[in-house]
Amino acid sequence: MKIVVLVKQVFDKDSNINVSGDGVLTNREDLTLSTNESDAYALEEALQIKEKNGGEVIVVSVGNDSVLTVIKDGLAKGADRGLHVKIDNEESLDALDLAKLIHASIKDENIDMVLSGLQSDDKGNGQTGILLAELMNLSHASLVMGTEIQDDNSIRVKRELEGGWFQWTDLSLPTSLTIQSGINKPRYSSLRGIMMMKKKPIDVKSAEDLGFTALQKSKVMKMYIPEKTKETVYIEGSVNEIVDQLMDKFANEIKIF
Amino acid sequence: MSILVFIQQENGKINRLSLEAITGAQQLGAKLNQPVTACVFDENSANELKSYKLDKIVCINDSQLVEYNPITFANVMEQIISNENSTLIIAGHTYEARDWIPRLSARLDLPFVSDCTGFKTDPNFVVIRSIYQGKISSDVSIENNNGFISFQSGSFRADEIQVGSCEVIQVSVDLSQSTDLVRPGEKFQEATGAVDLSRAKIIVSVGRGIGKEENLPIAEELAKSLNAEIGASRPVVDYGWLPHERQVGSSGQTVIPKMYLALGISGAVQHQVGMKGSDCIVAINKDPNAPIFEIADYGIVEDLFEIVPKLTEKLNAR
Numbered sequence: 001m002k003i004v005v006l007v008k009q010v011f012d013k014d015s016n017i018n019v020s021g022d023g024v025l026t027n028r029e030d031l032t033l034s035t036n037e038s039d040a041y042a043l044e045e046a047l048q049i050k051e052k053n054g055g056e057v058i059v060v061s062v063g064n065d066s067v068l069t070v071i072k073d074g075l076a077k078g079a080d081r082g083l084h085v086k087i088d089n090e091e092s093l094d095a096l097d098l099a100k101l102i103h104a105s106i107k108d109e110n111i112d113m114v115l116s117g118l119q120s121d122d123k124g125n126g127q128t129g130i131l132l133a134e135l136m137n138l139s140h141a142s143l144v145m146g147t148e149i150q151d152d153n154s155i156r157v158k159r160e161l162e163g164g165w166f167q168w169t170d171l172s173l174p175t176s177l178t179i180q181s182g183i184n185k186p187r188y189s190s191l192r193g194i195m196m197m198k199k200k201p202i203d204v205k206s207a208e209d210l211g212f213t214a215l216q217k218s219k220v221m222k223m224y225i226p227e228k229t230k231e232t233v234y235i236e237g238s239v240n241e242i243v244d245q246l247m248d249k250f251a252n253e254i255k256i257f
Numbered sequence: 258m259s260i261l262v263f264i265q266q267e268n269g270k271i272n273r274l275s276l277e278a279i280t281g282a283q284q285l286g287a288k289l290n291q292p293v294t295a296c297v298f299d300e301n302s303a304n305e306l307k308s309y310k311l312d313k314i315v316c317i318n319d320s321q322l323v324e325y326n327p328i329t330f331a332n333v334m335e336q337i338i339s340n341e342n343s344t345l346i347i348a349g350h351t352y353e354a355r356d357w358i359p360r361l362s363a364r365l366d367l368p369f370v371s372d373c374t375g376f377k378t379d380p381n382f383v384v385i386r387s388i389y390q391g392k393i394s395s396d397v398s399i400e401n402n403n404g405f406i407s408f409q410s411g412s413f414r415a416d417e418i419q420v421g422s423c424e425v426i427q428v429s430v431d432l433s434q435s436t437d438l439v440r441p442g443e444k445f446q447e448a449t450g451a452v453d454l455s456r457a458k459i460i461v462s463v464g465r466g467i468g469k470e471e472n473l474p475i476a477e478e479l480a481k482s483l484n485a486e487i488g489a490s491r492p493v494v495d496y497g498w499l500p501h502e503r504q505v506g507s508s509g510q511t512v513i514p515k516m517y518l519a520l521g522i523s524g525a526v527q528h529q530v531g532m533k534g535s536d537c538i539v540a541i542n543k544d545p546n547a548p549i550f551e552i553a554d555y556g557i558v559e560d561l562f563e564i565v566p567k568l569t570e571k572l573n574a575r
């Protein structure tokens with residue numbers, strides 16, 4: 001099995017993201033970066049499929065040089081090689097642009113599977129893996145919570161549906177799966193893994209080399225802090241004061257005693 | 258030019274998000290001065306649509322469309338969009354919509370702006386999306402107003418659908434091109450435990466802010482002193498710290514307690530849909546910009562590890 005895993009670098013979830021009046025992120029430098037959560041589960045699933053069935057795992061990430069961190073992390077955990085799709089303004093691409101760029105970068109590989117997280121923690125378009133399936137003429141399944149290779153030509157996946165339901169679905173290979181968080185327990189990289197990572201190859205393909213131009217058929221015109229729709233009563237003061245006020249609300253307003 | 262609203266149905270019943278999408282499509286049609294066509298794969302649902310203010314109802318009745326299949330759905334919708342000359346295709350942001358629309362978006366080379374919360378038309382038409390886990394909103398334009406839009410749960414109100422009358426037009430489509438690349442099988446539920454959070458009076462719910470499994474007792478002791486059930490956000494369940502039956506949200510339980518006390522939960526939309534019907538929401542979160550404060554009745558912007566043990570102590574001393 002030759003498996004491509006798409007990994008995105010995003011701002012850490014605990015980051016205090018802020019925008020100025022003209023709609024640009026103001027504190028980019030202060031924000032920590034990490035691997036998109038569901039992508040980490042996708043990587044783990046790819047590694048487990050490889051360990052069971054043999055094959056190769058290629059970690060692909062799109063962005064500036066900073067994304068080398070997430071590629072190296074994937075290599076340290078056990079992926080075989082990396083592909084850095086280099087572009088400076090990744091954030092300005094819409095989902096369709098991004099999928100076309102990734103397509104251009106991997107179309108010459110003879111892939112059995114593309115695995116990616118089901119959506120990113122930053123823009124949350126939730127489309128990349130499925131767009132890619134159509135562009136590459138692959139089958140696909142989204143919201144995947146389990147995988148089982150059947151034979152050389154098919155895979156069975158467990159898909160999450162709404163409200164606690166699931167569904168088994170069989171797919172012809174090659175396929176593109178978008179992975180939901182919780183499917184497995186992502187591993188940590190070992191010291192040995194980190195040593196081995198240093199010897200693993202990372203290919204670089206730039207958007208220009210690939211002849212890529214962004215069409216930006218959908219485009220972010222403005223960013224802003226959401227308007228509040230509800231009047232929240234903030235309880236403030238020292239810890240003791242807060243707790244006393246809260247006890248009072250419990251008793252007299254929420255009336256739970 | 259016309260607006261096409263896709264109607265999802267389950268067993269002859271229209272999905273709630275599709276009803277909300279009709280309201281959205283009607284409002285958009287009025288603003289952009291475009292007719293609104295509804296498209297549905299089921300006779301009963303088509304009849305239900307007759308009493309709404311729509312310009313056209315297209316019904317495709319085919320046994321291959323009874324069960325959801327992304328490839329078949331995309332193939333059918335490709336034909337309908339072309340027949341109807343639809344430029345804006347609108348749907349509720351359901352698990353099905355997010356699964357088949359991207360395929361067609363890539364095939365037709367038209368953008369799909371997913372999970373939107375509304376739109377503006379002044380001065381130009383843009384859709385509104387929340388990004389960065391709900392911390393930021395964005396206005397997104399669509400080239401030539403030509404593409405797909407899905408609206409998140411609660412973006413419009415189903416009870417604001419404008420009524421009217423409209424005939425159903427039966428349409429047949431060519432499904433001979435359909436492949437069996439994707440073969441959906443049976444649907445099932447995992448064995449559920451004894452916990453029914455939907456009946457709980459008080460819920461103390463823990464999020465990723467609890468930090469590690471070893472910290473859970475801090476929340477559990479608070480729950481005990483309030484006689485409350487423990488709930489959780491998805492990551493806490495994904496990490497295996499609490500069982501799935503404790504998960505609140507779109508892929509967990511929907512709860513309506515008298516009080517929902519959220520500890521270290523950011524308030525992502527998938528969590529909100531499971532708990533925003535609570536009578537009273539109290540949130541403790543150290544990030545003043547956390548989206549949970551958009552729906553909380555009472556907010557405490559503090560470290561939960563400072564507040565919760567003291568609160569438990571006071572409750573126990575009562």
Ligand SMILES: Cc1cc2nc3c(=O)[nH]c(=O)nc-3n(C[C@H](O)[C@H](O)[C@H](O)COP(=O)(O)OP(=O)(O)OC[C@H]3O[C@@H](n4cnc5c(N)ncnc54)[C@H](O)[C@@H]3O)c2cc1C
Nearest residue numbers: 464465466490491506507508509521522523527543544561
């Ligand atoms: C298809 C789909 C289905 C999903 N279904 C669900 C679902 O059913 N239920 C669900 O919950 N999620 C669901 N999610 C995930 C959802 O998008 C969020 O990722 C998740 O709800 C985040 O959980 P959280 O708030 O605990 O974590 P985070 O978003 O990481 O928030 C943690 C919060 O804790 C705060 N915090 C950290 N430390 C402290 C401290 N010491 N004191 C106080 N506050 C602190 C932080 O400020 C932050 O706001 C789903 C996602 C998808 C894509």
